[in-house]
Amino acid sequence: xxxxxxxxxxxxxxxxxxxxxxxxxxxxxxxxxxxxxxxxxxxxxxxxxxxxxxxxxxxxxxxxxxxxxxxxxxxxxxxxxxxxxxxxxxxxxxxxxxxxxxxxxxxxxxxxxxxxxxxxxxxxxxxxxxxxxxxxxxxxxxxxxxxxxxxxxxxxxxxxxxxxxxxxxxxxxxxxxxxxxxxxxxxxxxxxxxxxxxxxxxxxxxxxxxxxxxxxxxxxxxxxxxxxxxxxxxxxxxxxxxxxxxxxxxxxxxxxxxxxxxxx
Ligand code: ATR
Numbered sequence: 001x002x003x004x005x006x007x008x009x010x011x012x013x014x015x016x017x018x019x020x021x022x023x024x025x026x027x028x029x030x031x032x033x034x035x036x037x038x039x040x041x042x043x044x045x046x047x048x049x050x051x052x053x054x055x056x057x058x059x060x061x062x063x064x065x066x067x068x069x070x071x072x073x074x075x076x077x078x079x080x081x082x083x084x085x086x087x088x089x090x091x092x093x094x095x096x097x098x099x100x101x102x103x104x105x106x107x108x109x110x111x112x113x114x115x116x117x118x119x120x121x122x123x124x125x126x127x128x129x130x131x132x133x134x135x136x137x138x139x140x141x142x143x144x145x146x147x148x149x150x151x152x153x154x155x156x157x158x159x160x161x162x163x164x165x166x167x168x169x170x171x172x173x174x175x176x177x178x179x180x181x182x183x184x185x186x187x188x189x190x191x192x193x194x195x196x197x198x199x200x201x202x203x204x205x206x207x208x209x210x211x212x213x214x215x216x217x218x219x220x221x222x223x224x225x226x227x228x229x230x231x232x233x234x235x236x237x238x239x240x241x242x243x244x245x246x247x248x249x250x251x252x253x254x255x256x257x258x259x260x261x262x263x264x
Contacts, residue, residue: 001030001031001032002029002030002031002032002056002246002247003031003032003033003034003053003054003055003056004020004031004032004033004055004056004057004058004059004242004246004247005017005032005033005034005035005036005055005058005059006033006034006035006036006058006059006060006061007036007038007043007046007058007059007060007061007064007068008035008036008037008038008060008061008062008063008064009037009038009039009040009062009063009064010037011035011036011037011038011061012035012037014035014061015235015261015264016033016035016059016061016239017033017034017035018260018261018264019235019236019239019257019261020033020239020243021033022257022260022261023243023247023249023251023257024247026251027247027249027251029247029248029249031246031247036058038064040063040064040067043064043067043068043071044071047068047071047095050088050090050095051090051093051095055090056089056090056245056246056247057087057088057089057090057242057245057246058087058088059086059087059088059239059242060085060086060087060088061086065084065085065086065126066083066084066085066126068085068088068097069084069085069097071095072085072088072095072096072097073094073095073096074094074095074096074097075096075097075098076096076097076098076099078098078099078102078133079097079098079099081133082099082101082102082126082129082130082133083126083129084099084101084126084129084130085097085098085099086098086099086100086101086238087099087100087241087242087245089242089245089246098241099130100238100239100240100241100242101127101130101131101134101234101238102130102131102133102134102137103134103237103238103241104233104234104235104236104237104238104239104240105130105131105134105208105234105237105238106134106135106137106138107233107234107237107253108206108229108231108233108234108236108237109177109204109206109229110138112204112227112229113176113177113204114176114202114204115176115177115202116138116139116140116141116176117140117141117142117174117176118140118141118142118143118144118174118175118176118177119135119140119142119143119144119175119176119177119178119179120144120146120163120168120171120172120175120177120178120179121135121143121144121145121146121179121181122146122147122168122178122179122180122181122182122192122194123147123180123181123182124145124147124149124152124153124181125181125182127181127208128145128147128181131179131181131208132145132160135177135179136159136160140159140177141159142159142161143159143160143161144160144161144162144163144171144175145160145161145162145163146162146163146164146165146167146168146171147162147165148165148182150162150164150165168194169194169195169196169197169198170198171198172194172196172198172199172203173198173199173200174200175199175200175203176200176202176203176204177203177204177205177206178196178199178203178204178205178206178221179205179206179207179208180192180206180207180208180209180215180217181208183209184209185207185209185215185216185217186209186211186215187211187212191215191216191217192215192216192217194217196220196221196224196226199221199226201224201225201226202226203226203227204226204227204228204229205217205218205221205222205226205227205228205229206218206228206229206230206231207230207231208231208234209231210230210231210232210234210235213230213231213232213262214228214230215230218230232258232261232262233253233258235261236253236257236258236261237253239251240253
């Protein structure tokens, strides 16, 4: 029995067990994927037990994505650049860390993307760093990053360009892509205040928030004729790389999977 899971705190609402469970079932793999509620206090012990419990590895979510890095034997270049690990693979008794969020983000939007001249990214937290890394890798020429706290973006250099939060609406001119990486628009949070008037109707709009699936930003963009992609696909695509590493089969992201997750 191959064992994997996800660690976080809190973890009860994680969709990852349903997601990996669907694939284990679909491919008839004898495996287990469980959610582990690990407080920051319990993290050192869990990291030790990861090898001892003969787990193939685990996903890592809030609040451990950065702190977990100190316990790993190896961290790939991408995780180091993003400053966070979301996937751990146990190999030869060693813990390897990687980050599949940038890949998941790009996979989710690629089929819908027309141009790669200019992207506007709202927010500068952990999710933004993965999104920005993915956009630079994908070949975007100009990536505007705008954040409420300007200090977090002030030192960015090409292809990134910092823009004050007050200028976010004006910065949308000529953009091919608008991405919300802030928590604004999530159920229970304030909605995102932005004027889309300057955004070309040909631009793609995406939100990493998937709760609700159609955020106020996506609804407004869709109503004015923009193509929109919700954030659930990023979650599904980022999970695929870990599944393949642990269970030995590259899983497919299908509509059936999406429906299963939405119903769970
Ligand atoms: P994550 O790691 O999931 O990206 P985070 O690091 O807490 O989460 O980042 C949240 C992002 O949402 C930040 O860019 C934050 O802006 P600040 O750096 O100014 O805190 C942004 N954010 C959260 N609440 C906001 C609000 N009310 N208005 C504007 N931006 C907000």
